[in-house]
Amino acid sequence: MIELQGLTKTYGDKTVVSDISLRVERGEFSVLIGPSGCGKSTTLRMINRLIPLTQGRILLGDEDVTRLPAEQLRRRIGYAIQSIGLFPHWTVADNIAVVPNLLKWPRARIASRVDELLDLFHLDAGEFRDKYPHQLSGGQAQRVGVARALAADPEVLLMDEPFGAVDPLTREVLQNEMRRVHEQTGTTVIFVTHDMDEALKLASRIALLDAGRLVQYDRPIELLTAPAESFVSDFIGKADLGLKLLSRRWVHQYQQAATMSSEAPHHWETDAQGHPTCLHGGRPTTDVAPSVAVTDDWTATPGMTMKEALSRMVWYRVGVLPVIDDAGRLVGEVTLEGVMGRQP
Template sequence: MIELKGLTKRYAGKSVVDDISLTLEDGEFGVLIGPSGCGKSTTLKMINRLIPASGGQILLNGDDVADLPVEQLRRRIGYAIQSTGLFPHWDVARNIATVPQLLKWPKSRIDDRVDELMALFHLDPAEFRGKYPHQLSGGQAQRVGVARALAADPEVLLMDEPFGAVDPLTREVLQAEMKRVHQQTGKTIVFVTHDMDEALSLATRIALLNQGRLVQYDRPIELMVEPADDFVREFIGQADLGLKLLSRRWVHQYQREARLQQTETLDSLHAHGWLIDDQGRPSALAGARLDDADAITRVKPEWIATPEMSMKEALSRMVWYRVMVLPVVDDAGKLIGEVGMQGVMGMQDEPEGALS
């Protein structure tokens, strides 16, 4: 979908982007990251020609962006920025509809698209359609900004540090929302950040830049386990590398069959086994506490795992609730397996599909 060939940008004879070449396939989530001044935002802005390139070539789905009329190019590319850029005198619905209105879509089509995107970003149209930007929280405004960027169904979405101005809790929620939206829409996304944890959480491909040059372009797992040099190793950070690895591995890759106890009472539970209710949901577990191997533990909603949960989050729940295993449940809450400390510790052996 996007190909950069020897992309270069010079100011006063100095290269701020120096001969970058990379390819991002259709539907991938690419992250540009690096220290301040490394050229990541400049690279992003050259893709939609907000900044003209000094050299090299940018292809969008095979088309050279330099040959496209700028209006046509920007209709094919959505753009979301840190400050959202919402028009303060327009309500949420009109802000989202900005580009479709410029394209002269029929009103009914615009209304349907606005409602569709508001639902996608968990913004109730009945509550938010008529609100103005000053009436929104930072997270809500950012959702509206991304929805506006997607309104005309562009081929590519560019995002320039979109979550950098929100608090850590809101940022984590927005990251989860962005992963969900990416999975549901299949859009090709190019995302700029300075936060390695954010990059590892979101990306299918990461481009690490330094002083205008591309140092390494890889999938997140490969970036961590096979860093190109000491700069990459130091930028990723070694102190919590194990936890970073766990953030890119999923419960479904390590879950095993749960052992059920054929009993209806807590008192008769023994050894290691699960007690389930009449709907197949886990209710208690024997022999799994870190501090008491004989204890019977009632299942709490807070430490239930799902197949799509990261192993980092699963491990965190095990440690916090002091249990050796977690129940893995489906969308209906039915027990479908378990995941435990033993699985976490066995992660030196890469399971099939871990490098995803």
Template sequence: MIELQGLTKTYDDKDVVQDISLRIESGEFGVLIGPSGCGKSTTLRMINRLIPLTRGRILLGDEDISHLKPETLRRRIGYAIQSIGLFPHWTVADNIAVVPRLLKWPKSRIDARIDELLDLFHLAAGEFRDKYPHQLSGGQAQRVGVARALAADPEVLLMDEPFGAVDPLTREVLQNEMRRVHERTRKTIVFVTHDMDEALKLASRIAILNAGRLVQYDRPIELLTQPADAFVSDFIGKADLGLKLLSRRWVNQYQDRARTTPDAASGRPSHYWETDATGRPTCLHGGRLSDGDPEARTAVNDEWIATPGMPMKEALSRMVWYRVMVLPVIDESGRLIGEVSMDGVMGRQP
């Protein structure tokens, strides 16, 4: 748990952070967001005592961080930044092992932790352990940076715009990885970003700052549906509000039973799924958008399947792109467990 109580930072008689109070519970993914210069990165750095606060208190659990030795605090808090900061002449394994070695962990424990984290971030140990940072792509290096921040199993992970320097495709992959890692580790995370879509995708709670002040701190759905004022409404953006709402709704909330045989009783064409011996969907009969043959047989490919935890915004995008009215929903083994359709999206509240 991280709690800020009246947090204030003053430079040259100007309050760049003004009386911020909020609480991020254990296991939550808290996001700080706002315009440039709003104080979000300054707030994050005060949590790690990289810069001193002027007034207020910061609690880690039930302890005031000002009462902790800096080295003790930083062993309890992992820190990942946009520039990554990997040591260029050290291997991936050596970079991840920095803090565990400072803590004098046994070599066997360090080696096991390196392999565990590489596996967590889908980096094969046999391939990546002995590589150097210059041999990694930007996305791979960023994953190693986050793995290093998690190496000593800290209570809290601070992340300062960690994906801001990578291309949009890599950024989306890293966001998905971060969601998965958070679900698996249940770490308390404080994440700074300037990207509202990124915040909505990742956050349990979002703090919107403006001119150093906390304007609203809420769950994503409450921010979207009950903005505190015009600034919050404008900052979130009204033009694609419906899609933003769907980014916080999941396929399993709209999932229906999948038909695997024709609906002869209806007397009209209707879609159904063909599956193989393992239960994996192979073909869609019907279900095309209106510019195609409504009874056409379409081979299912991996690019237009859905999973229960997929955001509905992504599922809807796949339907539009691949010109289908319905997607198959599969489990981890690839077996058909349901379907999600445009009719289902339009017929329910977002």
């Protein structure tokens, strides 16, 4: 979908992007990351020609972006930024509809697309369509900004630190929303961040830059387990490398059959609908009750990260978690021994 070939940007004698070549496949979620001044935002802005490149080529599909009319190019590429940039005197609906209006879509199609996007971002159309930006929270405004960037169904969505200005709790919610939206739409995304945890959570591939050069472009798991050079492992951070690795592992990868036999060191009790109600055994220390009632906040789901599952084990002082399906039925378990017994 996007290919950079020897991309270079200089300002006078200073090179801020140096000979970067990488390929973003259709439907991928690629993240550009690196220290401040490494050239990640500059690279992003060259893709949709907000700033001109000095050398190299950028291909959108098989077309050189420098040969496309700028207006046509930007209709094919959505763009969401940290400051959002909503028009304050326009309603949410008008803000989302900017590009469809420029493309002269029929009014009914525009209204339908606005409502579709509000629903996609879990914003009730009846409540939010006619609101103004000053009536939105930071998280709501950021959702509207991303919805606007997606309004004309662009081939590529560029995002420049879009969640950097919100509080940590809202940021986590927005990250989860972005993952869900990407899974539903399949839009090709190139996302700039300085937060490695955010990159590991969202990316299918990560491009790590340093001083304008591309150090490594790989799947997150490869950056964690096979860094190309010491800068990669230093930037990722060695102190919590194991937890970062578990943030890219999923419960379903560790899931095993639930233990139901009362003769085992631990076993589950379920109700008539198959919901887990009690864990007997499975407590790693003798100073806590041997049995514990199952509550929603220490169950696991197949799509949960193992980092979150491990956190719940530690918090609730259990060596095993029940894995439940969408209906809350017990479908398996994950254990501390299973985590420790698997190779990185």
